[in-house]
Amino acid sequence: MMFDRPLLRFVPRGTKINFMxxxxxxxxxxxxxxxxxLILFFHPGLTLGLDFRGGIVxxxxxxxxxxxxxxxxxxxxxxxxxxxxxxxxxxxxxxxRLDTPPExxxxxxxxxxxxxxxxxxxxxxxxxxxxxxxxxxxxxxxxELFRNGMLALGISLLMILAYIWFRFEWEFAVxxxxxxxLDLTKAIGFLVITxxxxxxxxxxxxxxxxxxxxxxxxxxxxxxxxxLRKYRTMPLAELIDLSINETLxxxxxxxxxxxxxxxPLALFGGASLSGFAWVMLFGIVVxxxxxxxxxxxxxxxxxxxxLRRDARPPTRS
Amino acid sequence: MMYYxxxxxxxxIGVCLIGLALCLxxxxxxxxxxxxxxxxxxxxxLRGGSYLxxxxxxASVATDRLRGLQDQTRQTLLKAGLGYxxxxxxxxxxxxxxxxxxxxxxxxxxxxxxPMNTPGEFKVEEGEGGQIALTLSPDAARQRxxxxxxxxIEIVRRRIDATGAIDPEITRxxxxxxxxxxxxxxDPERVKNLLGTTAKMTFHLVADSAIGSSVPPAGVEMLPMSxxxxxxxxxxxxxxxxxxxxxxxxxxxxxxxxxxxxxxxxSTGAQEFGDVTRANVGKRFAIVLDNKVIEAPIIHTxxxxxxxxxxxxxxxxxxxDMALLLRAGALPAPLNVIEQRSIGPSLGADSIRAGGYSLxxxxxxxxxxxxxxxxxxxxxxxIALLANLVLMTAxxxxxxxxxxxxxxxxxxxxxxxxxxxxILINERIREEVxxxxxxxxxxxxxxxxxxxxxxxxxxxxxxxxxMLFVFGTGPVRGFALTITIGIVTTLFTTLLLSRMLMVRWxxxxxxxxxxx
Numbered sequence: 001m002m003f004d005r006p007l008l009r010f011v012p013r014g015t016k017i018n019f020m021x022x023x024x025x026x027x028x029x030x031x032x033x034x035x036x037x038l039i040l041f042f043h044p045g046l047t048l049g050l051d052f053r054g055g056i057v058x059x060x061x062x063x064x065x066x067x068x069x070x071x072x073x074x075x076x077x078x079x080x081x082x083x084x085x086x087x088x089x090x091x092x093x094x095x096x097r098l099d100t101p102p103e104x105x106x107x108x109x110x111x112x113x114x115x116x117x118x119x120x121x122x123x124x125x126x127x128x129x130x131x132x133x134x135x136x137x138x139x140x141x142x143x144e145l146f147r148n149g150m151l152a153l154g155i156s157l158l159m160i161l162a163y164i165w166f167r168f169e170w171e172f173a174v175x176x177x178x179x180x181x182l183d184l185t186k187a188i189g190f191l192v193i194t195x196x197x198x199x200x201x202x203x204x205x206x207x208x209x210x211x212x213x214x215x216x217x218x219x220x221x222x223x224x225x226x227x228l229r230k231y232r233t234m235p236l237a238e239l240i241d242l243s244i245n246e247t248l249x250x251x252x253x254x255x256x257x258x259x260x261x262x263x264p265l266a267l268f269g270g271a272s273l274s275g276f277a278w279v280m281l282f283g284i285v286v287x288x289x290x291x292x293x294x295x296x297x298x299x300x301x302x303x304x305x306x307l308r309r310d311a312r313p314p315t316r317s
Numbered sequence: 318m319m320y321y322x323x324x325x326x327x328x329x330i331g332v333c334l335i336g337l338a339l340c341l342x343x344x345x346x347x348x349x350x351x352x353x354x355x356x357x358x359x360x361x362x363l364r365g366g367s368y369l370x371x372x373x374x375x376a377s378v379a380t381d382r383l384r385g386l387q388d389q390t391r392q393t394l395l396k397a398g399l400g401y402x403x404x405x406x407x408x409x410x411x412x413x414x415x416x417x418x419x420x421x422x423x424x425x426x427x428x429x430x431x432p433m434n435t436p437g438e439f440k441v442e443e444g445e446g447g448q449i450a451l452t453l454s455p456d457a458a459r460q461r462x463x464x465x466x467x468x469x470i471e472i473v474r475r476r477i478d479a480t481g482a483i484d485p486e487i488t489r490x491x492x493x494x495x496x497x498x499x500x501x502x503x504d505p506e507r508v509k510n511l512l513g514t515t516a517k518m519t520f521h522l523v524a525d526s527a528i529g530s531s532v533p534p535a536g537v538e539m540l541p542m543s544x545x546x547x548x549x550x551x552x553x554x555x556x557x558x559x560x561x562x563x564x565x566x567x568x569x570x571x572x573x574x575x576x577x578x579x580x581x582x583x584s585t586g587a588q589e590f591g592d593v594t595r596a597n598v599g600k601r602f603a604i605v606l607d608n609k610v611i612e613a614p615i616i617h618t619x620x621x622x623x624x625x626x627x628x629x630x631x632x633x634x635x636x637x638d639m640a641l642l643l644r645a646g647a648l649p650a651p652l653n654v655i656e657q658r659s660i661g662p663s664l665g666a667d668s669i670r671a672g673g674y675s676l677x678x679x680x681x682x683x684x685x686x687x688x689x690x691x692x693x694x695x696x697x698x699x700i701a702l703l704a705n706l707v708l709m710t711a712x713x714x715x716x717x718x719x720x721x722x723x724x725x726x727x728x729x730x731x732x733x734x735x736x737x738x739x740i741l742i743n744e745r746i747r748e749e750v751x752x753x754x755x756x757x758x759x760x761x762x763x764x765x766x767x768x769x770x771x772x773x774x775x776x777x778x779x780x781x782x783x784m785l786f787v788f789g790t791g792p793v794r795g796f797a798l799t800i801t802i803g804i805v806t807t808l809f810t811t812l813l814l815s816r817m818l819m820v821r822w823x824x825x826x827x828x829x830x831x832x833x
Contacts, residue, residue, distance in 0.1 A: 004832040006692040013751055061663070109372075109653045110513070116657060117506050131503070132664040138655040141370065145790060152788035159780045167773060200793045201723055204785060208730060208800070211781035215734075215774040219741070222770045250744040253690060254737040257683050261733025264678035265726060270671035272362075273726055280730070 010256075011249040019244050019292055020237040020300060026293030034182050037189025046191055049199025050135055052149070054142035056098040056112065057135050058119045059088070063128030066094045074125050078118040089271050093132070103139040112136050149203040156207055157181075160214050168221055171306065175298035176217045179290050183213050183283070190282045196275040205276045209283025212258065216251060216291040223247050224299065236304055240296050248292075255288040321817050329813050333704050339711035357713045360721035360795060361498060363669050365662035367505035369497040370490070371473070371512060374651040378465045379458060380406075381650070386439065386451060387411045388554060389431060391536065397427040403448075404535075410452035412444065424449055435460060462493070465649040470495055473652070475645035476511050495652070503661045507638075515607045515651050516642035518559025520593070521551040523601035523613050543609040543629060551603045551610065556593045559606075561586025565643035567636035570628055576636035577628040580643060587623025595619035606639075672725035679729045680706070687736055691743050693832045694819060698739035701815035705735050708806040709799065721795035731803025737774070738811035741767040747833045756831045760823060764816060771812065779804050 019026075050057050062071075068085050071094060075082050084097040098115055101108040116136045123129050137145070157180060165173035187206055191198055223243040231239060259281060266277035321329075342356040361368055383406045390411055394401050400416030401424075415421050421443060428441045428451065438457040444450040470487055473495060477485045486498040497512070499505060524537040527550035533539050539548045563583045570577040582590055594602070594616050603613040604627055611629040631639065683702065687695035709728060713720065746763035754762065779801065786797035 004693045006690050006695065006833065008689045010690070059664070109655050113509060113513075113654045113657060117509075120504060120506065130661060130663070131659075132661045134657070134659045136657045141656045148788045148790065152784050155788070156781045156784045159784060160777055163777055163780055200790065201796075204723060204789065204793045204796045207781050207785050211778040212734070214777045214781070215737070218774045218777060219770055222773060226766075246748065247744075249747075250737075250740050253740045253744070254734075257686055257736050257740070258730065258733035260682035260686055261679040261729050263682070264675040265729060267675075268671055268678070269675050269726070270668055272668070273671070273675075273722060276723070276726060 009249075010252045011245075015248060016241075016245055017248075018241055019296065020241050022293075023297035023300065027297055030182055030186075030290065030294050033189070034185040037185045037192070040189050040192040041185070044192065046188065046198040047195050049197030049202070050137055050142075051199040052142055052146040054137045054139045055083075055100050056096075056116055056119070056137075057133075058096045058098075058116070058123070059132040059134075060094050060096065060123050061130055061132055062092050062094060062126060065091045068094070070126065071096070071122075074122040075119065077125070078122040080115055080118045080122065100136070100139060109138050109140075112138055145200060149200055153203060153207060156210065160210070164214075164218070164221075167218075168225060169303075169306075171299060171303040172221050172225075175295055175302055176214065176221070178298055179217065179295040180210055180213060182294060183286050183290050184210065186286050187279060187283055190279065194275075194278065196279065201272070201276050202279060205279040205283070209280060209287055212284060213287030213290060216254070216287055217295045219250065220244060220247050220291050220296060221299070224296075236300055240300055244292055244296055251288060251291065255284055259284050321820055326817060326821075329817055332809070333707065333814065336704070336708040336711035339714050340707055343710065343714060355714050355717050357710070358717060358719045359665075359669075360719045360724065361500060361658070361665075362660050362722045363665050363672075363720065364500055365503050365660050365665040366498065366500040367502050367508070367657065367659040369499070369505060369509065369512070369654050370656035371495040371497060371652045372655045373466050373469055373493045373495065374653060375462050375465070375493050378462055378650045382453065382458075382461060383411065386453070390428065390451060392554070393427055393431055394424065397423065399424055399427060410439065410450055412448050412450045414446075414448050418447055421447065421449065466493060466495065468649050469652065472646050472648050473497065473512060476641065477508065479641045479645060480508060480511065482508070494655075501662075503659050505657065505659055509654055509657070511638060511642065512652050513654065514642055515648045516559075516639075516645070517607055517647040518562075518643060519555045519605045520557040520559075520590070521554070521603045521605055522556060522593075522597060523603050524550040524552050525601065540603070540605060540608055540610050543606065543611045549603060549610050549613060551605065551613075556602075557582075557586060557589045559643065560647060561589070562643055565640040567631075567633070567640040570626070573628065575628050576631040576633055577626050578631070578636050578640045578643065579624065579626050580640075582623040582625075584623075587621070590623060590625070591619060591621040595621075668722050672722055676725060676729050680732055683732055683736060687739070691739070691833075693822070694739070694743050694746075697815045697818040697822075698736050698743075698811075700818060701739065701810040702732060702735055704814055705803070705806050705810040706732065708810065709803055712802050712806065713799070718798060719795060720799075723793060724795035724799045727796040727799035728803065731800055731807065734778070735803070735807040735811065738767070738771045738807065739815055741770055742811075742816070743833060746831060750831055750833055756823070756828055759831060760819065768812065771808070775804050775808060 066087060071085055072082065075096070080098060082096050083099045086095050087093060088095045096119060098119065100112045100115075113136060116134055120131055120134065123131055157177065160180065161173055161177045164176050184206065187209060191202065196202065220243060223246055224240055227234070227239050227243050234242070262277050262280045262284070266274050266281055269277050339355070342354045347354040387404065387406050390413070391401070391404060399420050401413040402416065404411070404413040415424050425441055425443065428449070433439065435457050437454055439451050439453045441449065441451050466489060470489060474485070474487050477487065477497065477499070482499050482502055484500050486496070488496045490496050497508070499508060502508065524533070527533050527537050530550070533550050536553050537550050538553050539550050541548050561582050563581050565578055565580040567576060567578055569575070598616050598618060600616055601613045602616050604611045611627060684699045687698050689695070691698065706728070709731065742763050745767045746759050749759035749762045782797045782800045782804070786794055786801060789797055
């Protein structure tokens, strides 16, 4: 029957790749990438989105290709000066950015709101133009959103640490969380390079790739633990290699399905979701490779003495 | 592991069928109003609309009460024939010096008899240097702040309902914030203006003697005119409060052809209004809205019917909005809009299309992958995937949850992650077959060993997304919600449904080799 047997297969049966031999190359590559990402984080730094920066963003669609000078003139008539007028998406879509008055000034919230109305009035004077989206976030709210976003990230990492610690030995938990932190820095580097705006939706994307990456590590670790019981005398490096090879087909299979699910979103998801989806795609690749090239070598480094006492040759004099 | 009782099968299939039934309200019209008909709501980012985050000005709640207490103290002392000096408000209360030390005890007695809003709201004590201090208790202040927000929500609801907005959602957030969601209203300017007005209307006698003096005497305030033309001194004491209104409407004034607002008092208000106007014929009576004098007509005759009219040079829209505000009642404190997000209907439609296409494309890709790489067991996983989508939709409908664009992304990712469990089981069965186990043993071992891994890996994902739901705001919560629900449905469809399909197939055909 044609649907019965699988037509394709990822990894040939009995694959044995010696991953642990290349463990220092893997760790060094990761360290270089993470350090580069950290440098990028401090300079030039993340492009903060509206959620975290505060301010006003108005997206409008004009009839025919947008003429920035006409738009600027209409804004000037309403006494607002735009910090930026730029195109996005199609040629007739414009994005207008305004800075909010500083928080120290009285009535800054009310003035922020008044500015949004002024921009709307200005756009209403252009024939056929319509406002697609208008967002205004006050300074106090943006600080709070940032704090909450970071809190969610931090607490999630701690919870993951606690859970793995509870389910496995501490060597597993520590190497998983160190790997997650390395994944996180790379995701931040990716955001800096691509200029995707860092906002709440990006925090969600990062949390999701951390969740996915953890999931991947748990599967490999689960196999390591099982094999530790099964092969009581096998050296740890060999045992980790065996576990990675045994789970390799699954690791690649799942990465593939999640990648395939997120790909259409990146390609057709529209301005608001494609950035999210690209970060997801990047995170899937990073998370999958870090399970093999980072988390496993770290486990080997930390657990060499403790997890595998029986494997040492008897040194009785 | 390899046996499914009839009851167990019936319940798994039953859950799927119930899920299917729960999805129906999203696609067909309600056949009879007696049926429970719950469906998923579209978020503002998909249907268009506005989101406003309002902050209640808590400082003004406190100062208002202090001013009220000062006025109450003055009236009480005057009524008792007692004198005072240096009457002032501090951050937590009111202080004054008695006219003579002998009056301290009568003062204390009179003030302690004053009515309180809540028991123990304030203390009256003799302070330093012979002063008398009225101190508001912190508990009462907290309670008042809480009540102020509750009352604000009620007033906001009334005002928004009066604009004819459809399905507005008004919820409290944190201690002093209110979220207003207005589906379908993509330009919230009018609503913002309505909510930005406190609409506290009071009636004061005009202090004619103080006109022209630069420093108003005690008990008199200089208030600006609403048209911006100068100021007018009025007595601080509120003679009649606009809170006693029962109705207000806008109409064209018959004499001048101008827009006017007509109002009607309840019996208390009508009584007070009658008494004040009777006693002050020939004087000017100021109508004050939010500390601005709208007009100050001369009282020609006592007004006892409890009806009045304001003509302040309004436009039609202004008169209508003002009548609306007076009907809905005054806010206990000013509200500030601190966050606004509005999405036009065309962008929402674009998003639905983009999200829908992506969801469909992702679904097809995952199904194709599973079929190509896992054959028969892959198709079973695909059936489970379809059931997963149905169950997620069913649970979202049951909760009448709001589907946002990030929520759609969450559904898509769930579909990608859901087959992970099937992949784990299938790979495990493959390994066992490679080790030379029989078909039955391989399947058994596959289910058994994979289950612990599946639970572990889903638990970590669940933890991360529950955190995101707790600390996230707005659309991110929608994302976290769909993924959280998705993890639960995934556990059901993979651990129960797809396994059942595999077990049933084995029981039916008893194959010697497995299609892996």
